[in-house]
Amino acid sequence: MISKTPNAPYYAVIFTSLKVSGANGYETMSDRMVELAKVQPGYLGMESVRDASGMGITTSYWENLESISNWRKNSEHREAQSFGKEKWYSDYKVRICKVERDYSL
């Protein structure tokens, strides 16, 4: 569940979101996006947690900014983004980051 990312530097996208209750179609699309992300060039891993209140943080890890940009522009992902904006999320924020160092237990 904790991604085994390579040595830094690499990139991270922090996606923090508040999901509305009864977000129709969300689970199916969310599962599909996880599967689709995994096969994108430059994908390194993903961690995702959502609590009962609807607050969620998903972090995805990427080799470089180009791989993040390509994933953002993926047509199926764009469709999911539209649903997210219109129906599923009352608020969200995306942060594009360079991971400069990391350490584990």
Next chain:
Amino acid sequence: MISKTPNAPYYAVIFTSLKVSGANGYETMSDRMVELAKVQPGYLGMESVRDASGMGITTSYWENLESISNWRKNSEHREAQSFGKEKWYSDYKVRICKVERDYSL
């Protein structure tokens, strides 16, 4: 619940953890750490989610690397880190990141 961070660049710490069940004293210490982090120089915000399985992601936001380093070395925080390693977490990873850009709903 989503931090109103300033314009990028700024820094983020992604703390992903797996909490053991029945982690004695965790809630009290966790609440204390949130309060303590908020009064550290350079603190910009924090987002935290943990699900019923014990998986959690906490992101904290900081002005610069120095503020992150100072927080890591804070004596009360060091004590909490020790408890975390010894008693509360079965695994964790810390990633220090530079937030290069961000956008919201």
